[in-house]
Amino acid sequence: MGSILAESWILSQQGASSSPFYEWRAQDLGGCLQGRVIRSRTWHKERFYRLQEDGLSVWFQRRIRRAPSQHICEPGPAVREGHQSEGLRRFGGAFAPARCLTIAFKGRRKNLDLAAPTAEEAQRWVRGLAKLRARLDAMNQRERLDQYPPWKSVGWAPGVEGGQDSKMSFKEIKSLLLMVNVDMNDMYAYRLFKECDRSNNERLEGPEIEEFLRRLLKRPELEEIFHRYSGEDRVLSAPELLEFLEDQGEDGATLARHELMTLDGFMMYLLSPEGAALDPAHTGVFQDMNQPLAHYFISSSHNTYLTDSQIGGPSSTEAYVRAFAQGCRCVELDCWEGPGGEPVIYHGHTLTSKILFRDVVQAVRDHAFTLSPYPVILSLENHCGLEQQATMARHLRSILGDMLVTQVLDSQNPEELPSPEQLKGRVLVKGKKLPAARSDEGRILSDREEEEEEEDDEEEAGAAEQRRRTPGRRVSQAKQISPELSALAVYCGATRLRTLRPAPPPPPPGQVSSLSERKAKKLIREAGNSFVRHNVHQLTRVYPLGLRMNSANYSPQEMWNSGCQLVALNFQTPGYEMDLNAGRFLINGQCGYVLKPACLRQPDTTFDPECPGPPRTTLTIQVLTAQQLPKLNAEKPNSIVDPLVRIEIHGVTSDCARKETNYVLNNGFNPRWGQTLQFQLRAPELALVRFVVEDYDTTSPNDFVGQFTLPLNSLKQGYRHIHLLSKDGASLSPATLFVHICIQGS
Incomplete structure (x- = not known):
């Protein structure tokens, strides 16, 4: 296989029961690579891969009597070198880190862990994937259409699949x-034919x-x-x-300095980032990052360690890596007593699997600041005894080193929250803090005890009963807070908020x-304005009710x-709640911090x-x-979508609305629709606009x-393309909506 092709591969693995591991042999099989799949230390299978013409998909076949299958992957996966995944840390010990790499895909798809025959071959993979990613990222929508037209996405190429004589009736x-998802009128189709x-x-x-x-x-x-503006000379x-x-x-x-623009140039402009609905000026960090932390919305995750249900799903350090890749800046660690003196993380009193606390801290060290x-x-939900709390504090200090904030930054203003700019590259611990006047033996409520005490109504009591009935429940230890762990809660000491009236x-x-x-x-x-004023000075974390057994979300x-x-x-x-979260933090470089409006x-x-x-x-x-628009059921060629468009406004209660086309x-x-939808907004600075396409x-x-x-304040006016995303946030390119937007008023 030629080196150019070898440096342009993207592979994907979907639906495997565990993260697969591949040992690649240096063997050219007429444009193929032969690989050995290793899902455990004893399970080995052969694999063959060939890069397809589109540069995005790989033909895959097992060395047994089964039909070949096609795995398509989105452009631009993340590539990690060395033993930087859970799979490679578990099964890659026999291979030098320099020979290993991990390809991590967007959404819920599993990683692909690889071991090349040599370190040089691994670097060729890394360079090739980087080149392919750079090439795809540099393409505008028109170039993508030319390179990857829609008929390629269904495995068809002109002059190849049209029967034995390469012709089509x-x-x-x-x-x-x-x-390709169109049921065209027979008369029009035949005329074009x-x-x-x-x-x-x-x-x-x-x-x-x-x-x-075409x-x-x-x-x-x-x-x-185009003709409306260009006149007769076109x-x-x-x-x-x-x-x-x-x-x-x-x-x-700047753009109008060119003397003439053709129709092709005009279409390329409208399909470029400058013609998109999102303001290009808002795609990088453009906001003031020198205000106190409490002045920002901060992208935050709940039960970050879970990859599925909070009742019996697996826990994984990869979930933290993926959260960081989505711009998350606050992750949760549910810490419980573990064997051998090592704290573990899992959803207590459930059947979720356990991972080591120290492994999670290492994932934070390695991946927290990649994006x-x-x-x-680090939001600690602490259920450990004093000894393992001290172990937690020791791991945090030794693994994170200078990343960890262990004392106030400004001794002149010790009570003032620092800014994101001041805290670049730093890790804060949120947890219980010992009162200065209390002895070390004093009993302090844990985070979970505090939450359960607040949630004493019938619904939450039902959730507690569910936990009591779950096999494997472990009795929580007495909740004392160790001085070592308390000392690390420098700017984020957990406290209860009982009431806001009368104004405290x-x-x-x-x-x-x-x-x-x-x-x-x-x-x-009950206390809307008082709560707003409280949040001007102090951080508040909101979490989902314990009743959400399937890990469903609330609207943020x-x-x-x-x-x-x-x-x-x-x-x-995935769901509209995470769509809103992604939209809120889409701007400001997707850095996970968005400055709150002045009124907040x-x-x-x-x-x-x-x-x-x-x-x-x-x-x-x-x-x-x-x-x-993508086909929803590729196995049924006669199944064509009947699309409608719904536009939703998410903001203050009086602004929330949804309207849709036929x-x-x-x-x-x-x-084609050509329908107009209109909305009246009272607090536009808080509003998100969600464009949704559904099959009626x-x-x-x-x-x-x-x-x-995206936020209303980042929505550009005029004729714009909306570049659609899938349910898990991956690009559906080249699927787009074309709209005209007008915003009037303040």
Whole structure:
């Protein structure tokens, strides 16, 4: 196999019962590589892989009598060198770290762990994957369409699959249309077929088939906009381009320096990041990062160690790595007594598997700052006795070293919370802190005891009963706090928040209150403005109710409305709640910190999320078209989506709304709507806009197709493309919505 191809591979493994391990042999099998799968120290199987023409997929076959299968992976997986995964740490001991690498995919897909025959071969893999990733990242949408047209995604290439004579009849063309998610009118399809049938023999061959398919990619709505501005000469002059850009709300001085722009250039511009709905100026860190921590929304995870259900799912250090890769800055560690004096992490009183506390701390050290340089908070739920608490403190200090904050940064203002900028590359511990006047033997409530004491209603009592009935339950030890662990809670000492009425004096900023979603909602209803003012100075963490046995999430928006910073969600559970979280932290370089609006940062603010005032902003969105929506059921070629678009506003209660278009029958390739949806907003600075595409169904709930969520303040006006994401946040490129956006008011 040539070195160029060898450096351009992406492999994927999906649905395996455990993280697979591959030993690669240096053997060229006519463009293939032969590999040995190792899922344990004794389970070995042969594998063959061949890179496909698209550069994104690999043909995979076992050395037994089974049909070959295709594994498609999204562009841009993360590559880790050495023993940097749970699988390689467990099974890779026989191979030098220099020979090993891990390919980590987005969403819930499992890692691919590899061992090359030599360190040099491993580096070729690393370089090749980096080159492929850079090439894909540099492509605009138009170039992606040219490189990876939709017919390649269904395993078809012009002149190859059209029968034995490499030609296609009209009936075969119709079948191909169904494969790419369009049920075209027969008369229109046949007219297009005849226009491409230059030989006039009722069959299309190679170039004719490709011409037919490329005509499908034409965008008449973009041509219409182009001609509206260009006039009869069908070319945009500099003044005409400037007029269009000004209508878009853009500063067109730079782009309009070009004397002429053709239709192709115009389409490339609208499909580029500059033509997307997300403001490119907000994709990097653009906010003030020098304000106190309490002035930021902070991306936060609940039960971070879990990869599935909180009742019987596996725990894994990989869950922490994936959370950090999604920009998470506050992770949870449920710490329990373990064998051999080593604390373990798992969901107590359940059947979830256990992982070592020290392994999690090592994962924090190795991966916490890969994506974002800003501080990470370790939220400790401590169920250990004094001896293992001291062990926890020792591991934190020895493994994290200078990363760990062990004393206040500014001795002149010890009670003032530092800023994200001051804490770059540092790790904070959130946990119980011994009162200065209390002896070391004094009993202190643990975090979980505190939470259970707050949740004493019937529902939470039911959850507690469920835990009591679960096999393997262990009795919690007496909750004393060791001085060693207490000393590490420098800026995030856990404390209870009992009431906000009458208004208490401002608490010390270095205290963090943990509230269940129910307790937080109660405070919002009963003391909205007081809660907002409390969160100006002090960090508040909100967590899901214990009743959510399947690790479901609550909507984080209501908590953000009141200024809560650490709104913790189950990152392993996809859904609209995680879409909102991803949308909230999409901006500011996806660094996990977003500056709260001014109304949530002012000490004397009068803002109340339950009474935000009169409407201030009108948002008008015209939903025009969609392009190349994915098929939901590839096994049924006649199954075509009937797409509709829903636009949701998530903000203060009075702003929350959802409106949708009609559905388009049997067309997921290029559906057209041309419908206008309008919204009135009272607190636009808090609003998120979620674009959702669904497959309409008359007899059952609609099926999810794709979505994209972003803050209203980062939404660009004018004609924009919405680049859709899958349920787990992966790109659905080239699937897009094309809309026109108008924002009026403050």
